[in-house]
Amino acid sequence: MDFPIIHKNLKKFSLTPNLTDYHRCYQSFSWQQARANIKGYGKGINIAFEAVDRHVDEGNGEQNALIWLSKKGERQTYTYTDLKMLSNRFANLLDQLGTKPGDRVFSLAGRTPQLYAAILGTLKIGGVFCPLFSAFGPEPIQSRMTIGDANILVSSLKLYKKKVAAWRDQLNTLQHVLLYDCKGQCPDDCIDLDSQLSLANDQFTICETSAETPALLHFTSGTTGKPKGAVHVHEAVVHHKHSGFYALDLHPGDTYWCTADPGWVTGTSYGIISPLCNRVTLIVDEAEFDPERWYQILQREKVNIWYTAPTAIRMLMKVGEELIQQYDLSNLRFLASVGEPLNPEAVTWSQRVFGKPFHDNWWQTETGGIMLANFAAEPVKPGSMGQPLPGIQAGIVRVDEQGQLTEVNQQGEIGELALKPGWPSMFREYLHEAERYKNCFNSDWYLSGDLAYEDHDGYFWFVGRSKDLIKSAGHLIGPFEVESVLVEHQAVAEAGVIGIPDDVAGEIVIAYVALKPGYEANEELITALMAHARKKLGSAVAPRAIHIKDNLPKTRSGKIMRRLLKARELGLPEGDISTLESDEHPPHQNAGDEV
Amino acid sequence: MKDKNTLTRFLLEQIQTIAPDSDTDNLDPDEDMRDELDLDSMDFLRLLESISKQLSVNIPEVDYNKITTLNNMVNYIQAIAR
The missing domain is CATH 3.30.300.30 (ANL, C-terminal domain)
Structure with a gap:
């Protein structure tokens, strides 16, 4: 079946997209421009400062930064000033515990305000934050915390007892376990995070991290061997901000909902850092996927930008469009999807039922941010991953058995999707695995491991994975x-x-x-x-x-x-x-x- | 399967088939079983599809989130099977 291209009419946009002339912007773009949008902190650059404190300094402290929706129906709002103070408290708590810059703070947590405070507070003190997915079992948690030499763990009492307590003693590097939701039952060898946070000072002087100071550690799976810990640095924020602006069309003051869990790289790069840097209001829903709840949230919170995943979209398709018709979703301006290729049926379905398509984009843990995207003002080819972001040079290559790389110059020919290194959010190493890192590069290309082709309009199409992942x-x-x-x-x-x-x-x-x-x-x-x-x-x-x-x-x-x-x-x-x-x-x- | 106890036993067996690691003996019938038993959305989808098929009942997807506790699930199925 052929899926017609979805064309856009700029005159019909309620708000002019950030990127209206893709080709001109792509040609004239320089990273210097993107860096100029980052204020920098002291002599360096700090992600948490760009994401939160900067906005307070610039007089936007009263804007809502985060709206938290609990499983039980509570709604709590945090302004940028609140988030600054909450993350300062966490940074001060780490400081009191003797945490040093470079120490690794892991989280195994639900989507709660404490998690957001922990990530930002860790970055403020110059620590490295590593979020883990709370649905992991004990084995993936232990292997990742061991490889990552975890120093601190932030978790809930429930998750800790179920998944960590039994093997905690085997991890020599682990100094402290901070638990929320203890309700007075905090074990003796752990720290009650809620009570300590309430006592901590809300003023903190941010660590002057440099562009190359490690900030985030995200684990990803390999076909052989242990999981790989991809290290990202503070300079990544340049790309986080820039890609949110262009690929997600974030405007200051937008209400934005990324449904990904911060335990995965999307939930951190685009669930926290990029949107906060672009000064939007985040919706954070603690609950799991629930079609009715999701549409209620989109309506009630007047969500403008919605970034979700193909599995969720396909589940919404199964539920059907009758449900959608019961809700006023007129505030939705831009829909995006990531995680795996979005099938063309889902793109055309969304165009029909929401009046606008889901815009698929492509990136990986290693790239730290969006590399290819379908843009707000550009035509959408259903099933395509879109075009490279300004600043990103993508190509299709082949590597023969001798390791010789050739660039595929013919349109429509399948090869491995590759990127020219040098964008700010590119991973800097696989922790303790220099050889594996080296193997990702060949002849000045980063090899993605995904098979794809490029069509005559410069759109990239996913074909498969070259490995067994x-x-x-x-x-x-x-x-x-x-x-x-x-x-x-x-x-x-x-x-x-x-x-x-x-x-x-x-x-x-x-x-x-x-x-x-x-x-x-x-x-x-x-x-x-x-x-x-x-x-x-x-x-x-x-x-x-x-x-x-x-x-x-x-x-x-x-x-x-x-x-x-x-x-x-x-x-x-x-x-x-x-x-x-x-x-x-x-x-x-x-x-x-x-x- | 009109008897509540029989239906409850059947549902617990179904959960065990999808997620054999589940401690269904200690499942609080009024708590969300997805949280209590670590069922992810794919598990839950498969569970309800299997129940629909085996009991020959139609559970619309839109109702899935109304039956996330054991008691709600039992009551719901009894109501639609009538």
Whole structure:
């Protein structure tokens, strides 16, 4: 099916978009211009100052910075002055605890005001903040905090008891655990964050961090080995501000809702930093996805800009448009989506039901900010990731087996999406993994690992991932992390994990395991394996189905061929199997064994 | 399945199938089961799709968030199955 291009008429815009002439802006753009929009702090640059204190200094302290909607229906508002003082309190608390610049503060928290204070307060003191997703199980949490040498953890009493307390002693670097929502039950070896915050001083002198001082640590999954900790520096704020201005069309005073959790990079870069730098009012909803609640929020809070994810959009499509018609969503000006490619059906659906399309954009943990986008004033090609942001040079390349890179100059030809390094929010290292960092670059290109092509209008189209990574409900999942947990189970000899297409989540994780001698394949064992995986990994990462095989297909070097498992699962051609050494039995022989 | 206890048992079994790590014995029937049992939105979607299919009842997506506690779910299904 062909999806017609959605054209825009500038005369019909209620507010002139920040970017009205893409090509002219792209040609004339310089990073010097973008840097000029950053005030800087003292002799350096500090993200928290740009995001909050600057606006107070410039006389906008009374504007709402954050509207917090609790699960139970409370509504609390925080002005920029309130957020400045709250984050100062957190910075002072860290200071009292002896936290030094460069120390790593982790969060495992719901979307609560304490989390926002913690992120900004940590940046103010010159610490490095690392948000974790609260739906992770103990295993991903422990591995990330260990790799990241966590010094401080901010969490709720409930999450801490369930997911951290049992192994806390194994983490030697961890000095303090700060817990909110303790209700007088704070364990002796933890600190009651709510009571300490209320006692802390609300005046604080921000640390004069330099452009290259590490600020944020975001973990991302690899196909092999442990999760990778991508380090971002304070200078990233230049791109955060600039990309929010152009790609999300943020205007000062807008009401803006990014539905992503700060446990993921979108929820930090575009859930906190970019919008605050552009002086908008954030909507923060503590509750999980709920179509009626979402439309109520969009209506009641008069949301102007809504940034969400394909899985949520597809769930809203399932609910249908009758519900939408009950709400006045006339304040919505710009809709954007990220997390995985947005299917063209969802783009045309949104144009029909909201009168404006979702604008897909593309970026990664490593890029720190939006790289490709469909812009407010530009035509939208449904299914395309859009065009490079001003300041971003994107291309399609191929790397041969000898590591030789060639640029693909022909339009429409598929290759790996690559970017010319040098934008401010580019990651500066993978923590403790110099080699892995080096491998991301070739001949002055950063290699994204995504396959794409560029059309004759300069729009980029996602084709697939060049590696085995899985994108489920917008979350990047490394098969190795899931396989490692499965083989920890006493019955499992080996495991292979793949993603298969799913109408709502994009992909879902499924696992194949081969058993150790003496174990029998049956429903009870599968249930036990599922329980084991969910307990250790959490619901967002654990497989949704597990299949038992006699053996898994492997290369001569013993590497499980996930590609082959996937082709067989989906009934696709098996492709080149010349490296296949050990195979599962042919399907007709083991069909009865598979459960 | 008009009997409330039978229906409750059936629903708990369904939860166990989707999320076998769930401690359904200690589930507070008036608390949001997604929070209590660490079910994510995909789990919950699969749970309700499975219940709809097995009981041959139609649960519109728009109602999903009205039945996030065990008691609400039981009452809701009893009402629509009548």
